[in-house]
Amino acid sequence: xxxxxxxxxxxxxxxxxxxxxxxxxxxxxxxxxxxxxxxxxxxxxxxxxxxxxxxxxxxxxxxxxxxxxxxxxxxxxxxxxxxxxxxxxxxxxxxxxxxxxxxxxxxxxxxxxxxxxxxxxxxxxxxxxxxxxxxxxxxxxxxxxxxxxxxxxxxxxxxxxxxxxxxxxxxxxxxxxxxxxxxxxxxxxxxxxxxxxxxxxxxxxxxxxxxxxxxxxxxxxxxxxxxxxxxxxxxxxxxxxxxxxxxxxxxxxxxxxxxxxxxxxxxxxxxxxxxxxxxxxxxxxxxxxxxxxxxxxxxxxxxxxxxxxxxxxxxxxxxxxxxxxxxxxxxxxxxxxxxxxxxxxxxxxxxxxxxxxxxxxxxxxxxxxxxxxxxxxxxxxxxxxxxxxxxxxxxxxxxxxxxxxxxxxxxxxxxxxxxxxxxxxxxxxxxxxxxxxxxxxxxxxxxxxxxxxxxxxxxxxxxxxxxxxxxxxxxxxxxxxxxxxxxxxxx
Amino acid sequence: xxxxxxxxxxxxxxxxxxxxxxxxxxxxxxxxxxxxxxxxxxxxxxxxxxxxxxxxxxxxxxxxxxxxxxxxxxxxxxxxxxxxxxxxxxxxxxxxxxxxxxxxxxxxxxxxxxxxxxxxxxxxxxxxxxxxxxxxxxxxxxxxxxxxxxxxxxxxxxxxxxxxxxxxxxxxxxxxxxxxxxxxxxxxxxxxxxxxxxxxxxxxxxxxxxxxxxxxxxxxxxxxxxxxxxxxxxxxxxxxxxxxxxxxxxxxxxxxxxxxxxxxxxxxxxxxxxxxxxxxxxxxxxxxxxxxxxxxxxxxxxxxxxxxxxxxxxxxxxxxxxxxxxxxxxxxxxxxxxxxxxxxxxxxxxxxxxxxxxxxxxxxxxxxxxxxxxxxxxxxxxxxxxxxxxxxxxxxxxxxxxxxxxxxxxxxxxxxxxxxxxxxxxxxxxxxxxxxxxxxxxxxxxxxxxxxxxxxxxxxxxxxxxxxxxxxxxxxxxxxxxxxxxxxxxx
Numbered sequence: 001x002x003x004x005x006x007x008x009x010x011x012x013x014x015x016x017x018x019x020x021x022x023x024x025x026x027x028x029x030x031x032x033x034x035x036x037x038x039x040x041x042x043x044x045x046x047x048x049x050x051x052x053x054x055x056x057x058x059x060x061x062x063x064x065x066x067x068x069x070x071x072x073x074x075x076x077x078x079x080x081x082x083x084x085x086x087x088x089x090x091x092x093x094x095x096x097x098x099x100x101x102x103x104x105x106x107x108x109x110x111x112x113x114x115x116x117x118x119x120x121x122x123x124x125x126x127x128x129x130x131x132x133x134x135x136x137x138x139x140x141x142x143x144x145x146x147x148x149x150x151x152x153x154x155x156x157x158x159x160x161x162x163x164x165x166x167x168x169x170x171x172x173x174x175x176x177x178x179x180x181x182x183x184x185x186x187x188x189x190x191x192x193x194x195x196x197x198x199x200x201x202x203x204x205x206x207x208x209x210x211x212x213x214x215x216x217x218x219x220x221x222x223x224x225x226x227x228x229x230x231x232x233x234x235x236x237x238x239x240x241x242x243x244x245x246x247x248x249x250x251x252x253x254x255x256x257x258x259x260x261x262x263x264x265x266x267x268x269x270x271x272x273x274x275x276x277x278x279x280x281x282x283x284x285x286x287x288x289x290x291x292x293x294x295x296x297x298x299x300x301x302x303x304x305x306x307x308x309x310x311x312x313x314x315x316x317x318x319x320x321x322x323x324x325x326x327x328x329x330x331x332x333x334x335x336x337x338x339x340x341x342x343x344x345x346x347x348x349x350x351x352x353x354x355x356x357x358x359x360x361x362x363x364x365x366x367x368x369x370x371x372x373x374x375x376x377x378x379x380x381x382x383x384x385x386x387x388x389x390x391x392x393x394x395x396x397x398x399x400x401x402x403x404x405x406x407x408x409x410x411x412x413x414x415x416x417x418x419x420x421x422x423x424x425x426x427x428x429x430x431x432x433x434x435x436x437x438x439x440x441x442x443x444x445x446x447x448x449x450x451x452x453x454x455x456x457x458x459x460x461x462x463x464x465x466x467x468x469x470x471x472x473x474x475x476x477x478x479x480x481x482x483x484x485x486x487x488x489x490x491x
Numbered sequence: 492x493x494x495x496x497x498x499x500x501x502x503x504x505x506x507x508x509x510x511x512x513x514x515x516x517x518x519x520x521x522x523x524x525x526x527x528x529x530x531x532x533x534x535x536x537x538x539x540x541x542x543x544x545x546x547x548x549x550x551x552x553x554x555x556x557x558x559x560x561x562x563x564x565x566x567x568x569x570x571x572x573x574x575x576x577x578x579x580x581x582x583x584x585x586x587x588x589x590x591x592x593x594x595x596x597x598x599x600x601x602x603x604x605x606x607x608x609x610x611x612x613x614x615x616x617x618x619x620x621x622x623x624x625x626x627x628x629x630x631x632x633x634x635x636x637x638x639x640x641x642x643x644x645x646x647x648x649x650x651x652x653x654x655x656x657x658x659x660x661x662x663x664x665x666x667x668x669x670x671x672x673x674x675x676x677x678x679x680x681x682x683x684x685x686x687x688x689x690x691x692x693x694x695x696x697x698x699x700x701x702x703x704x705x706x707x708x709x710x711x712x713x714x715x716x717x718x719x720x721x722x723x724x725x726x727x728x729x730x731x732x733x734x735x736x737x738x739x740x741x742x743x744x745x746x747x748x749x750x751x752x753x754x755x756x757x758x759x760x761x762x763x764x765x766x767x768x769x770x771x772x773x774x775x776x777x778x779x780x781x782x783x784x785x786x787x788x789x790x791x792x793x794x795x796x797x798x799x800x801x802x803x804x805x806x807x808x809x810x811x812x813x814x815x816x817x818x819x820x821x822x823x824x825x826x827x828x829x830x831x832x833x834x835x836x837x838x839x840x841x842x843x844x845x846x847x848x849x850x851x852x853x854x855x856x857x858x859x860x861x862x863x864x865x866x867x868x869x870x871x872x873x874x875x876x877x878x879x880x881x882x883x884x885x886x887x888x889x890x891x892x893x894x895x896x897x898x899x900x901x902x903x904x905x906x907x908x909x910x911x912x913x914x915x916x917x918x919x920x921x922x923x924x925x926x927x928x929x930x931x932x933x934x935x936x937x938x939x940x941x942x943x944x945x946x947x948x949x950x951x952x953x954x955x956x957x958x959x960x961x962x963x964x965x966x967x968x969x970x971x972x973x974x975x976x977x978x979x980x981x982x
Contacts, residue, residue, distance in 0.1 A: 127690065138695055141734070148737070204626075204736050205736065207736070207737055207739045209739070226737075229737065229738060230737050233735050236735055236873065237734045237735050240733075240870075241732055242731075243632070243696060243728045243731055244728055246698055246717075246721050246724050247724075248699075248700070379731075382727065
């Protein structure tokens with residue numbers, strides 16, 4: 001894309017001025033439409049050093065009310081802390097809320113290009129990174145984001161002149177780094193690397209715009225034109241249904257809930273006590289190894305109300321060093337969470353390497369409660385199975401152990417536990433009207449759960465059913481699975 | 492994708508049998524649903540030689556009524572005739588109608604892989620081919636097609652054994668070609684080339700399925716499972732709106748129709764006669780060169796009723812050798828055309844290299860009459876601007892000269908010509924009630940035409956307005972533009 005990039009004629013001063021005025025006004029007027037439509041706008045700036053990324057961002061934001069935008073400056077290398085998360089993490093943290101702009105002063109491209117050019121990213125990693133980026137950009141678009149990507153392009157000669165001009169004065173020479181000079185020397189080779197990336201990530205929904213950045217005003221004009229044009233298109237697309245993708249993930253086949261026998265799954269108190277002690281001891285040791293080997297562990301709990309999730313989680317955490325794990329109870333999303341991609345609040349709660357996060361309820365709310373209560377559209381939850389598989393694949397490729405539990409009881413067991421909670425003063429906080437309302441929808445939930453398990457039991461993140469009519473049995477089984485999965489990862 | 496492909500365990504005989512039965516029945520039941528929904532299903536089979544593509548296709552089609560499917564066998568090299576069209580042409584010709592299956596016994600992958608492996612396709616061509624394929628597959632999906640892509644995978648060892656087994660008997664040895672043996676020898680290198688292509692074309696809407704083809708029954712099962720799953724997904728997506736893409740093509744800015752002065756655009760009879768003669772002579776010579784240099788030329792006419800398209804076209808064709816050009820009058824699509832991608836009837840009417848096709852009305856009907864008469868959905872025509880730009884880009888990259896004329900008159904001129912036609916017996920066939928009805932919608936048409944010109948005047952295929960209140964003026968201008976554009980291409 002860069003190699004065959006043809007510079008067009010720069011309009012004369014007067015024409016430039018008139019067009020800039022027009023496009024600036026257009027952006028100014030768009031901001032309220034964006035606000036009203038709840039459109040989140042992500043603008044990615046990449047490009048050559050000294051191409052004027054910062055300057056253009058500075059000019060573009062002048063047309064937007066400061067309440068409606070933020071600039072994310074991510075052009076520095078990832079910190080040691082960043083490196084303990086998936087590489088997408090520090091960018092995803094920054095995605096805008098509905099109705100707002102977020103300008104990225106370099107995004108994932110820069111990091112990957114640096115890695116490739118410094119020989120830190122090999123071919124296989126490069127291919128995987130590109131895949132991850134294409135997936136997340138597509139997911140953002142599918143979830144209503146406008147993603148506009150600019151590459152600020154200048155020629156080798158232009159770059160050289162700019163660097164020399166900066167170096168010629170004391171006031172500006174500090175702005176030129178060794179990396180800048182090196183980039184100019186190796187310009188042609190680097191262009192090949194850039195070109196490949198631009199081609200590899202030039203998606204139909206999030207295409208690249210190569211900006212001829214020779215002239216600052218002209219560069220601003222091009223950016224404004226493409227941005228305004230993108231906004232118009234996105235406003236048209238807003239709240240449109242998005243095609244469901246064909247599943248491409250390898251799946252494990254699990255039985256339907258109604259085919260699971262519960263009655264024979266129990267332990268005596270004695271069996272329980274002995275096994276619990278032994279397993280917790282084993283898990284304690286494994287927990288230390290996980291920490292030392294820097295493996296991230298994600299344990300996800302879903303299950304019927306009163307199935308015994310809380311007690312089950314406690315038996316797992318009891319074996320862990322409190323510094324190494326965190327339990328994340330997931331309730332309905334807060335406004336700032338609801339205003340973003342629905343997986344954002346889980347992305348931002350991921351464990352870092354060597355740590356364990358236990359989710360008490362999870363991202364699967366999308367295909368259960370949100371589906372059944374109409375908190376999202378049918379298209380949203382139908383799309384979610386694949387989006388969730390993609391999310392978990394990203395985590396699995398990162399090296400995470402992912403353990404997903406469905407804590408299963410039957411309807412009668414739930415009733416007796418509800419009644420018990422109702423009648424026992426110290427347990428009454430555990431039961432409310434909503435629980436009873438949910439119970440009325442048991443059959444609809446069962447359909448949704450069966451579909452969820454069938455569509456998200458990938459080989460890299462399968463569901464495990466914990467038969468929990470006997471809570472002791474479920475706890476032992478959970479510990480066994482956690483131990484087994486961690487052992488596999490340690491191998 | 493092939494390198495890290497993990498073969499899974501083949502189910503035992505009994506399980507295989509049961510599952511095959513289930514999936515076969517599922518496909519059998521799907522065919523009527525596909526028919527009812529009007530879903531066109533395109534199934535692409537690619538893979539290693541001797542992997543059993545033909546055998547699997549043979550088994551799959553047994554579950555479908557012969558009226559509902561066809562097999563396109565395209566595994567031979569393109570003929571000399573094929574080579575005179577864009578490389579996609581011979582495949583696009585074969586796309587299925589709504590409600591029907593079309594199985595491709597190799598498709599565009601095979602042709603490109605052969606080209607790359609034989610050194611006939613260089614890096615740049617490869618990149619462009621991949622782009623074209625990604626565009627057309629995405630367009631097909633956007634236009635309601637299900638595109639399922641299978642790569643039949645066997646190991647080097649398995650391939651060798653199969654070839655040896657075929658060679659060991661007189662009855663089958665003829666089936667093994669030199670190319671097969673060569674492929675087996677260079678298996679590892681070829682796999683790299685395949686892998687790159689599979690990655691490059693693994694689109695979210697049309698993903699690849701790698702089929703473990705060791706065992707024939709198991710291969711059939713996998714194909715049926717993915718196909719059935721794809722059908723379910725596609726039926727859900729059917730008639731869904733599709734997001735409009737951001738424009739990425741460089742555009743030329745043309746004036747609005749209302750800003751075009753017509754009154755000063757005229758020629759005296761004398762001027763006209765002299766110029767016409769000279770220009771037609773020049774075009775005659777150029778036409779010969781176009782033929783010798785094998786340049787394809789596409790001239791597209793659109794314009795108001797009674798604007799003078801017919802007479803204008805005649806002045807162009809008068810200068811051409813009848814063996815070298817064809818005029819394609821475009822009326823409303825026939826049922827078999829309506830049942831396919833709306834650009835199909837234009838793809839199949841393309842000139843071959845060295846020839847000229849003049850379209851009297853064009854694919855732009857989509858964003859004019861079809862838009863205004865509601866013959867397609869709003870989403871369809873809004874998407875069409877980009878689809879048409881992509882179509883024309885493909886033709887331009889192929890080397891075609893594309894000349895698009897908008898023949899412009901004002902409302903009063905139309906009225907006087909309509910009245911004249913009405914009152915002149917030998918012209919009455921040229922006017923009907925529909926013309927009068929269209930005239931009532933002049934203002935709506937003007938909005939649509941302005942939008943069309945603004946959104947499809949790409950630098951590689953811009954519109955040219957022919958001011959035709961004076962038909963003589965318009966004819967001379969048309970000839971001048973045709974000459975100019977052909978000259979550019981001959982340089």
